[in-house]
Amino acid sequence: MNPCLVGHDLGFAYGERFVLRQARAVVAPGRVTALLGPSGSGKTTLLWLMAGLQTPRTGRVVVCDAPAAWQTGRPVGPGDRIGMVFQTPALWDHLTAEEHLEIVLSGKGLDRAARQRRIDALLERMHLGALRKRLPGRMSGGERQRLSIARALVTEPGWLLMDEPLAHLDGPARSDLLDVLRDVLADTRPGVLLATHDTDEALRLANDVVVLLDGAVAQAGTADEVMLRPADLAVARLLGPAAEIAGSAGGGVLRCDGTAVLEGLPAAATGPRRLILRPADLAFRPDASGPARVLRCERTPSGYQLVVEVAGARAWVQHGGPCAAGTVGRLVLVGSMP
């Protein structure tokens, strides 16, 4: 029996316009699966289908190979509860922080004292202890989002669905909440499906990644697999700057129209190759007879990045220091060959 939460071949359309086609998402207990895709790729729709908030045109949502309890409407046990963090906090404006959690916990089989203990602990954990009597309208954006997450976690759900939980927060608030979220998820260990367009957020939290492009799954696998071996350039570009260089490999060099555009390939690599390369995979060596030319040098948080033109293609190269535009040189593969 498969213990995972699985969305099988999910399809959804607004009228005749399909926004999701045969999408498959798998969430394993205790693991975080990131649903990564640009705006409009169908992430929210897939999440809403998984939560049973919309009915799919095709496919079904199952847990342990049976239709999910929240989809069928039968009484739910503690193991098959879901929690959800919406794209906007979707809080009840007339209820205080404490009341939000109290109302979600009501009718879930806990006595008053147990409910209060759980609420107190979670509010403290989410740094909302001092705001327990406050209405959402009097909270900051970060506080509202923390309350939204606390509401989703208070029932100790087996499955947690999160739709861009950090999207509306600025740098420090985002970083703080990410830390809190990672700690809480490590302790409570629900199966998490996290929809996000932010690669950094996905890679910092997720064990597995499902890439959605134009309403279809473009690639699914562990975070390392997707990061290191993107299925195509579109997936690679979603994860960060990436270049595609095609040519014929041989003698440790990749040639394009007779020109050696990339050096440092393993000697065993031969024949036609199409390589997807990230900035960290490449190094730039200045050489007046080289085929590559620096278009510009950009500063990044971790150093410098060169935008280089080689054989009509554009590549991004991580670099140790500044480099003048127009410098000519060679590109060398420094990482393992993708």
Add this chain to the structure above:
Amino acid sequence: MSMSRQGWRWYDVAAEAVAAGALLPLAAAIACSFAPPGAPSAYADWWGTARGWEAMGRSMGLAALAATLAVALAWMLAAAAGRASTRYAFALAGLACLPLLVPSSLLATAWIAALGREGAVTQALRPIFGDATFSLFSPTGAAAALALRYFGLAALVLVYARRREEAHWPAEQVFRIPPLTRAVHLRLRPAIKPTVAAWLLVALFCLNDHIIPGMLLVSTYGTQVLIQYSALFDARGAAALAVPMAAVAALAAALALRLGATAWPSADRLLTTRRPPAPLLGRALGAGLAAAILALALAVPVTVLAYRAGSWSALGQAFAGARDQAWETLQVASAAGILCAAAGGLLAACWLRARRQGRWTAVPLVLLNLAVPPSLLAIGLLQLMQLSPWDALRNTSAGLVLGYGARFLPVATVVLFALWREEPPEPLAAARVHGLSGYRTVRHVLWPRHWPALGAVGLLAALLAATELEVSILLAPAGATTLGVRLYTLIHTAPESLTSSLALDMLLGVGPAVLVLALLVSLGRRRLAAEAP
């Protein structure tokens, strides 16, 4: 409408002057209510004895009963129509507001034709109930007639509040909130403030409407004010009776605004995904019940009027007899609409500027003119018209237009303010930054975006002016009354077929105007929505 802190401009000064001018009649009426030194106090006459308190108690009791009935009806309409769909609920609530756009006298005429002593329904029931047959000529009947005129306002407020609550359906569903908890904490609790706000709003309008109770022979303070001024020629006494009522009304309006503002804090953007539809039977029942409530408020009076009118030719004859009043109504209402749209646009824009610059402005005070009894404004204007150079306006249509302007300027101002407040300031800021001249900014940036809204508030103000009675009775020039006033004066003297025909004529006139209004509102919403970020 710039976000930046800026100093006063000439139009800010103009807006403050217009606001002060709009408040002048109220100030004049209050001043008039105080006795000159040495004279006995008019306040003591009314409020030192039981007379004033009785009038106040009777009026407030009637308004409270009417508001309670109206809110109950509005609740039923909002809940039943909401089961069908939110769009349907808004459409029905909008239709329920139609009685606000016809004169009180027209509605009273229709209800008397239906449920008066000789009414069509009363006569049908008399063989069954005999002397116990219900008659409209009682405080309860008057409250019911008032409720059926004003319940649309409450329905709009409640439908809006329900939409806000129901926007949270995904969270309710995901977290499986038990039905009782949901009903108490997520339905009832958030509905308390909007319900009280709606009740206060309706009570306020009922308190200021003495036409319907008056025609149903229930005396309120408004009737007393009219008698005091028109029959006893005692302006001071009339004002002294109306001023405390104005204070009560202003308090009720402030409380309603406060409750309305705190009922929907904007902490979160609404989820726009629609709730899955209820089962078909539930939707059909909801839609049917809501339609039945609306039919009671609209179809019954119209049907009875048509029955009493008798024939199409009667409508033509009634119109021929009231052609002068129709022409006068059209002229003064159009002028009032243009005045309100122009001045309201200026006031709303400058109110918004003051708010964004964090400075005080007198503009919001003009809302008082909508809260206080209309007769008080009219008395104030009449007092002003005794002074030079205002005396030239006395007994002219221009005076009447000024009265309508003072009364309905707050409607135009508050509607435009609410609309423009939601609008991003960037288009205007871009015009400034890129050096467009004032003319080009108005011609190419402001006018294309705002003409439907200005047209809609102008038409709304014109409709309200055309159907207004309290100010018209006191300010209409001799020999040139409006259609509403003619209906009011004919009701107890003319044959029922004539009054019914005239009422139907007015309805036929209002109908196309309401359609144009709906068209302008829709156009305005589409224009602003298309440019929203």
